[in-house]
Amino acid sequence: MERPCVRVPREAGEETRQALAEAGLLDDEYEIVVEDGALYLPVTDREAASEGYEVVTRDVPVHDTQQTPADRLGFDPSYERLGDVAIVDEDDPERAREIGDAILDSDLPVRAVIDRASKVKGDLRVRDWSVVARADDGENDRPVTETLHREYGFEYLLDLSQVYFSPRLATERHRVTEQVAAGERAVDMFAGVGPFAVPMAARGATVVGVDLNPVAVEYLRENARRNGVADRVTAIEGDVRDVAADYADWADRIVMNLPHSADEFLDAAVTLAADSEGRRPSGSRPKADDDCVIHYYDIQHEDDPFGPGERAIREAAAPAGYDVDVLTRHVVRSYAPHELNVCLDVRLSR
Numbered sequence: 170m171e172r173p174c175v176r177v178p179r180e181a182g183e184e185t186r187q188a189l190a191e192a193g194l195l196d197d198e199y200e201i202v203v204e205d206g207a208l209y210l211p212v213t214d215r216e217a218a219s220e221g222y223e224v225v226t227r228d229v230p231v232h233d234t235q236q237t238p239a240d241r242l243g244f245d246p247s248y249e250r251l252g253d254v255a256i257v258d259e260d261d262p263e264r265a266r267e268i269g270d271a272i273l274d275s276d277l278p279v280r281a282v283i284d285r286a287s288k289v290k291g292d293l294r295v296r297d298w299s300v301v302a303r304a305d306d307g308e309n310d311r312p313v314t315e316t317l318h319r320e321y322g323f324e325y326l327l328d329l330s331q332v333y334f335s336p337r338l339a340t341e342r343h344r345v346t347e348q349v350a351a352g353e354r355a356v357d358m359f360a361g362v363g364p365f366a367v368p369m370a371a372r373g374a375t376v377v378g379v380d381l382n383p384v385a386v387e388y389l390r391e392n393a394r395r396n397g398v399a400d401r402v403t404a405i406e407g408d409v410r411d412v413a414a415d416y417a418d419w420a421d422r423i424v425m426n427l428p429h430s431a432d433e434f435l436d437a438a439v440t441l442a443a444d445s446e447g448r449r450p451s452g453s454r455p456k457a458d459d460d461c462v463i464h465y466y467d468i469q470h471e472d473d474p475f476g477p478g479e480r481a482i483r484e485a486a487a488p489a490g491y492d493v494d495v496l497t498r499h500v501v502r503s504y505a506p507h508e509l510n511v512c513l514d515v516r517l518s519r
């Protein structure tokens with residue numbers, strides 16, 4: 170079957186296989202192929218894999234021993250996996266159920282199949298789901314939408330019906346969190362269940378993660394514990410605009426992953442970096458310097474995806490006397506026709 174595959178020299182095979190598996194990108198329905206000194210590793214997400222690797226399309230055999238959803242359906246259905254939950258996006262409930270049953274009947278380690286029932290909505294960015302197939306009869310206490318997802322070697326427990334989470338941002342989160350150095354102080358202004366906060370803390374940063382959603386904050390605490398970084402993550406429930414003054418003049422790094430409305434939170438970000446009166450939380454050491462790096466996510470038209478964000482950041486930073494250097498202008502993914510999800514990495518300094 171034709172599948173997107175990462176092509177690497179044979180010597181880099183095992184290292185790449187592990188990295189792709191940790192990122193949740195290895196497609197274990199298909200076999201890895203060796204040919205002419207190269208290894209072809211089937212992947213689940215071409216776009217995410219092409220961030221770090223060469224991706225080609227080629228024929229790869231289905232694992233002999235594995236029964237796949239396509240075996241029963243006669244076509245290859247489109248779905249995503251998050252832990253032991255499979256996610257489909259079907260308009261026709263009959264077709265969704267047929268695909269759901271085929272996924273459960275296959276050899277995939279899937280416990281439930283759910284279908285997107287609404288767009289992501291409201292401040293909490295949560296969507297509705299309908300359950301189209303489930304392996305258990307619902308007698309245990311665990312919500313059918315709760316799952317344990319692995320990403321770059323970390324594990325996240327989360328309930329998709331109560332919190333925002335997108336596995337498609339794994340490579341982007343890795344790009345950002347790899348920049349963190351031990352000893353930094355980082356604020357994740359919209360932390361969700363912790364996929365930025367936990368890896369930043371694992372690199373030795375002291376992290377404050379804020380979220381409006383109380384359920385997400387509970388999962389953030391749980392995920393910090395599960396990944397052994399609870400001592401370096403402070404999880405705070407609330408509107409980050411109300412929390413910012415408590416951490417004024419504190420942050421070396423800030424993540425702003427609320428792409429539709431991040432501009433409304435730039436004043437709070439500048440307060441966290443260094444407010445104009447230079448206040449700091451009592452007992453906290455002064456920053457080594459006045460610099461702060463901000464990772465600012467935005468969704469804009471493809472004609473000028475970075476301009477509006479850059480202008481908004483400069484406008485917010487000027488009253489505090491900051492110069493703004495743009496370190497990276499990065500397209501994360503296309504969001505809708507002619508709209509891009511982008512990230513600006515900027516350094517504020519004065």
Ligand SMILES: C[S@@+](CC[C@H](N)C(=O)[O-])C[C@H]1O[C@@H](n2cnc3c(N)ncnc32)[C@H](O)[C@@H]1O
Nearest residue numbers: 292293333359360361380381382407408409426
């Ligand atoms: C797009 S999600 C990002 C979550 C996380 N960073 C991730 O990558 O999975 C945005 C998060 O911001 C939270 N949020 C929205 N408005 C907020 C506010 N005013 N203060 C703090 N958090 C907020 C939502 O509850 C949601 O969890």
